[in-house]
Amino acid sequence: MGVGNRMKKQGMPMSLEDMGLGRKRKSTAHDSGSGPTKLVKLDRALRQQENEKKTKKKSKLINADAQITVPPSMPDMAEDDDDIEEEIVAEDLSDDAAQELQLPDGDTSPSSSASDSVLDSDIEDEAQQKAIFSEDEDSDAIETLNAANIEGLSRKLDQEQAQMEAEAQEELEDDALHTNIADDNLLDGPDQTTTLTPDLKLLHSRITETVRVLSDFTKLADKSRSRAEYTQQLLSDICTYYGYIPYLAEKLFNLFSPTEAFAFFEANERPRPIVIRTNTLRTNRRTLAQSLINRGVQLAPVGKWSKIGLQIYDTSVPLGATPEYLAGHYILQAASSFLPVMALAPQPHERILDMASAPGGKTTHIAALTRNTGAIFANDANKSRAKGLIGNIHRLGCKNVVVTNYDARAAFPTILGGFDRVLLDAPCSGTGVIAKDPSVKTSKTERDFLALPHMQKQLLLAAIDSVDHASKSGGYIVYSTCSVTVEEDEQVVQYALNKRPNVQIVDTGLGTFGTPGFTAYQGKTFTHTMNLTRRYFPHRENVDGFFVCKLKKTGPLKTGTTNGSASASASASANGGAPTIGTSHRPDPESPKMAEINGALSGLPPSTSANGTDTFGGFNSDEDKPYIDKAERKWRKARGLDPAATKAKAKQNQNQTGKVNGAKEEQRKVNENDTKTGKEKGTKQAAEAKPNGTKKEKRKKTE
Numbered sequence: 019m020g021v022g023n024r025m026k027k028q029g030m031p032m033s034l035e036d037m038g039l040g041r042k043r044k045s046t047a048h049d050s051g052s053g054p055t056k057l058v059k060l061d062r063a064l065r066q067q068e069n070e071k072k073t074k075k076k077s078k079l080i081n082a083d084a085q086i087t088v089p090p091s092m093p094d095m096a097e098d099d100d101d102i103e104e105e106i107v108a109e110d111l112s113d114d115a116a117q118e119l120q121l122p123d124g125d126t127s128p129s130s131s132a133s134d135s136v137l138d139s140d141i142e143d144e145a146q147q148k149a150i151f152s153e154d155e156d157s158d159a160i161e162t163l164n165a166a167n168i169e170g171l172s173r174k175l176d177q178e179q180a181q182m183e184a185e186a187q188e189e190l191e192d193d194a195l196h197t198n199i200a201d202d203n204l205l206d207g208p209d210q211t212t213t214l215t216p217d218l219k220l221l222h223s224r225i226t227e228t229v230r231v232l233s234d235f236t237k238l239a240d241k242s243r244s245r246a247e248y249t250q251q252l253l254s255d256i257c258t259y260y261g262y263i264p265y266l267a268e269k270l271f272n273l274f275s276p277t278e279a280f281a282f283f284e285a286n287e288r289p290r291p292i293v294i295r296t297n298t299l300r301t302n303r304r305t306l307a308q309s310l311i312n313r314g315v316q317l318a319p320v321g322k323w324s325k326i327g328l329q330i331y332d333t334s335v336p337l338g339a340t341p342e343y344l345a346g347h348y349i350l351q352a353a354s355s356f357l358p359v360m361a362l363a364p365q366p367h368e369r370i371l372d373m374a375s376a377p378g379g380k381t382t383h384i385a386a387l388t389r390n391t392g393a394i395f396a397n398d399a400n401k402s403r404a405k406g407l408i409g410n411i412h413r414l415g416c417k418n419v420v421v422t423n424y425d426a427r428a429a430f431p432t433i434l435g436g437f438d439r440v441l442l443d444a445p446c447s448g449t450g451v452i453a454k455d456p457s458v459k460t461s462k463t464e465r466d467f468l469a470l471p472h473m474q475k476q477l478l479l480a481a482i483d484s485v486d487h488a489s490k491s492g493g494y495i496v497y498s499t500c501s502v503t504v505e506e507d508e509q510v511v512q513y514a515l516n517k518r519p520n521v522q523i524v525d526t527g528l529g530t531f532g533t534p535g536f537t538a539y540q541g542k543t544f545t546h547t548m549n550l551t552r553r554y555f556p557h558r559e560n561v562d563g564f565f566v567c568k569l570k571k572t573g574p575l576k577t578g579t580t581n582g583s584a585s586a587s588a589s590a591s592a593n594g595g596a597p598t599i600g601t602s603h604r605p606d607p608e609s610p611k612m613a614e615i616n617g618a619l620s621g622l623p624p625s626t627s628a629n630g631t632d633t634f635g636g637f638n639s640d641e642d643k644p645y646i647d648k649a650e651r652k653w654r655k656a657r658g659l660d661p662a663a664t665k666a667k668a669k670q671n672q673n674q675t676g677k678v679n680g681a682k683e684e685q686r687k688v689n690e691n692d693t694k695t696g697k698e699k700g701t702k703q704a705a706e707a708k709p710n711g712t713k714k715e716k717r718k719k720t721e
């Protein structure tokens with residue numbers, strides 16, 4: 019085997035020594051430095067053979083290589099030419115032939131030569147392979163490196179873990195001191211200051227025990243301790259165990275009996291079931307359920323009370339990224355947030371306002387129930403949330419929704435009113451969704467429970483005022499919150515009833531699902547119809563905490579009624595609850611919000627900032643003109659009218675206006691002249707009339 023094709027193509031590889039492989043190549047004619055001498059000898063031998071002066075050795079060499087054909091014309095070649103010939107032969111031999119002839123001294127075996135070549139070539143291959151597949155080498159190196167890293171990393175992780183454990187232990191010991199449960203004399207337990215687990219366990223058992231005692235106080239209580247002491251202890255333990263601030267823990271605790279309060283706090287520690295709402299604009303529940311089951315989702319209908327909800331038990335696919343989700347066949351929505359829309363019961367072709375609508379769970383539900391007919395005004399004061407709302411509206415294929423971005427307190431009914439139905443899903447403290455957002459436990463302070471109800475009252479009055487009491491199909495308002503505090507629910511509704519005698523609470527239509535609202539609470543009494551409102555709790559219905567109230571507007575607001583709309587109610591609160599009569603329906607014209615609204619009414623987009631840049635959407639009449647013209651052409655075409663007439667009409671209008679103006683001008687001039695002429699004539703006539711008159715008078719006298 020000769021030099022391989024690879025050698026010819028790739029050229030000589032670097033020496034193995036250079037590569038650092040340490041394996042010595044067998045020396046060849048190429049690098050021995052004796053190659054040309056041998057060739058000259060060979061050439062001489064050939065010529066000797068030709069001239070019948072060949073030695074046996076030389077003829078053997080020739081026979082050994084049949085490829086070298088010695089031309090018969092060479093016998094006369096003089097010995098003197100030998101040197102020249104030597105050079106020529108050495109130069110003329112092709113690479114292949116030369117290599118074939120480069121036999122090691124004393125070795126004429128081609129096979130031997132070939133085997134050397136194979137050996138060399140194998141080494142080259144190896145070297146080349148090493149070069150070509152250096153990635154393998156790298157990956158080996160990386161593996162080795164990684165192995166070392168892993169060792170190092172795991173050592174580091176171990177150290178971190180040990181440090182964390184030490185810190186946790188320290189913190190725990192600190193906690194044990196703070197909770198001071200060692201003083202506890204209600205329960206006999208093991209040493210409580212050692213680890214976190216016994217502490218929490220003990221705390222939990224003490225909560226359970228206190229709740230038990232409070233449920234049958236006379237029978238079970240330690241006679242030396244008052245009910246207030248037990249309650250205080252329980253509240254303190256609840257704060258420590260569940261992590262509430264004392265103010266909120268007490269507020270929530272007071273809503274229930276101690277036993278039920280315990281169940282409520284416990285339920286807030288568990289997540290509610292994941293629920294999706296079928297978008298009936300795109301599919302139906304059965305089809306959707308089948309598609310999701312095929313994708314490995316385990317589900318079941320949410321309950322008898324809903325025909326569109328599906329509860330998800332387990333899923334192997336992310337529910338926010340399935341093709342069905344992307345195609346808008348469903349929306350992830352808490353079960354209890356179906357309820358306000360069910361209570362609103364929107365009808366097709368109605369004009370509906372969703373006052374605080376982002377991210378649009380309820381708006382899109384309304385759109386589905388109205389089958390994309392009528393008009394839904396979906397408002398939200400928060401611009402970035404409003405953008406999310408727009409995304410959901412598009413994804414779910416809602417085509418009857420107009421999105422607005424106003425502070426609903428001032429914008430409605432100032433800008434828009436006369437709705438058939440209004441939904442106010444009010445901004446609230448979120449005490450019904452603590453399982454979802456545990457930050458509520460510590461973030462909602464006393465101040466929030468003053469500010470939020472104040473805003474909710476303003477919004478509810480605005481909602482009531484935005485409804486058309488004479489609506490043939492509606493005249494309804496639904497007020498809802500995802501909070502369970504009385505301040506944000508019954509008290510807000512009662513306030514609105516006091517300010518608006520033209521509304522009354524009606525049945526939500528939600529059947530027996532949920533609990534009636536409070537008619538009395540901590541010394542306050544509410545209208546008896548408050549029991550028509552509905553409360554939902556995580557521990558009772560296994561849904562997020564919610565409040566739903568439906569109101570019916572029965573007539574217009576009578577003048578002189580003690581009322582107060584958005585701005586009036588604000589001043590009412592400032593006046594200690596008494597509304598400033600006469601300011602109702604009239605928002606403060608100086609307020610920044612009214613400035614924005616006035617801007618909107620005067621043609622400025624609602625979100626035009628002080629520097630004039632539109633941050634939300636906005637309108638540009640010039641830019642819109644081609645679209646308006648196009649729409650008109652389309653409209654004309656659909657009615658079999660000449661679509662080109664739009665342009666022609668505009669021109670004609672222009673011409674007509676010009677003509678009319680011209681005619682008017684002419685007429686004016688004519689009139690002017692007429693007036694002048696008239697005046698002149700009049701003067702003349704008057705002048706003539708006098709003598710005439712005199713003549714007439716004279717005639718009369720003569721007669």
Ligand SMILES: C[S@@+](CC[C@H](N)C(=O)[O-])C[C@H]1O[C@@H](n2cnc3c(N)ncnc32)[C@H](O)[C@@H]1O
Pocket residue numbers: 355373374375376377378379380381397398399400403424425426427443444445446
């Ligand atoms: C409970 S969330 C509404 C959830 C929504 N209805 C849904 O189902 O997806 C309350 C919303 O009220 C908005 N909001 C707060 N104050 C407002 C105001 N003065 N006017 C209008 N919207 C307001 C908030 O931005 C928030 O998006």
